[in-house]
Amino acid sequence: MSRTPLNHMDCSVAQTLDIVGEWWSLLILRNAFHGMRTFDAFQKQLDISSSVLSARLKKLTEAGVLKKVPCRDDKRSFEYRLTDAGMDLYPVLIGLMQWGEKWRPNTIGQRILLLEKATGQPVHGAEVLSADGRPLKAWEVQPVAGPGADEHVHELIG
Incomplete structure (x- = not known):
């Protein structure tokens, strides 16, 4: 079931919910605040499908809440880190x-x-x-x- 976007509403609460209002997004953020950074770690801990996780991480990244950066140890892999907007x-x-x-x-x-x-x-x-x-x-x-x-x-x- 798809949600109706709220980005047409000139309301700070609606604009925020359009980005983080889906429950998986909030759980991803919760885990990020606990230090989780990798796709595999999010997927394992949340027991979330890879397609849903990919979509949520993409939305949070495009909104500037998370940033996707190459892993220090393996430049072929990526980490998701909270931005200043995410930290707020x-x-x-x-x-x-x-x-x-x-x-x-x-x-x-x-x-x-x-x-x-x-x-x-x-x-x-x-x-x-x-x-x-x-x-x-x-x-x-x-x-x-x-x-x-x-x-x-x-x-x-x-």
Whole structure:
């Protein structure tokens, strides 16, 4: 079943979902954040068909989220590495992980703990912060139309 592209919508969420909104893409990114780089490693760990994996890697690469570079050891093989744009998706993945741990928990305990490498201390995760660093809830944030807002954005935020 093919999805309808969202690239016609002048919406930052729709534009982002058009690139990373398919579940395999998010799982590929999750694995990339855990250090996975090769096609074979992604395929083995995700148990994904090579055609689906190829298509997702191509889309993520064309969108500038991943870059395909020759392997250091074998110049005939390639690695997929996160770009700056890809790295900026880290809080999104952590937010999804936090939501899943809260609302779809494992009865034994948290699946993955995030620790700061330098200190070994737990990381608090993804939050929306005020200018002075306080965590904010959705009802504490006021969306305002920006200079690039079209009629749909003005209608959405009223």
